[in-house]
Amino acid sequence: MDENEIREHRFRFFTEKGLDIALEQSKAFSALFTAVIAGLLALVVYDKVSFWSATLFLIADAMAVMGLAWNLLHMSYTSKLMLVYAAYFAGEEVRAKRYRTLSEDRRRNPVE
Numbered sequence: 001m002d003e004n005e006i007r008e009h010r011f012r013f014f015t016e017k018g019l020d021i022a023l024e025q026s027k028a029f030s031a032l033f034t035a036v037i038a039g040l041l042a043l044v045v046y047d048k049v050s051f052w053s054a055t056l057f058l059i060a061d062a063m064a065v066m067g068l069a070w071n072l073l074h075m076s077y078t079s080k081l082m083l084v085y086a087a088y089f090a091g092e093e094v095r096a097k098r099y100r101t102l103s104e105d106r107r108r109n110p111v112e
Contacts, residue, residue, distance in 0.1 A: 014086035021075050021082065028075070032068045036061060 039061055 011086050014082045017082045021078050024075060028068060028072060032065065035064065 039057060043057065
């Protein structure tokens with residue numbers, strides 16, 4: 001593999017990883033939203049839920065929200081980091097192409 005293929009491989013790797021993490025983040029957020037709505041609906045619909053079970057449910061739900069928020073924060077940071085790496089390697093490729101173009105122009109039109 002030459003240098004350009006290595007850069008392209010790195011770019012693809014970091015782009016795919018960043019997109020995978022972003023997709024997992026959206027799945028986790030959808031699951032949390034569905035669980036919260038289902039739990040609140042269960043509390044509203046059923047009259048036989050006692051005060052303590054409702055309180056414990058809300059505490060557990062709050063802990064789940066806090067845990068998921070921490071997880072989403074980590075996943076969001078990691079996703080952004082992967083996309084920054086991908087942009088960095090894409091920028092290297094653009095700079096390399098620009099340098100090659102300038103070198104070819106200088107060879108064709110030497111400055112005296």
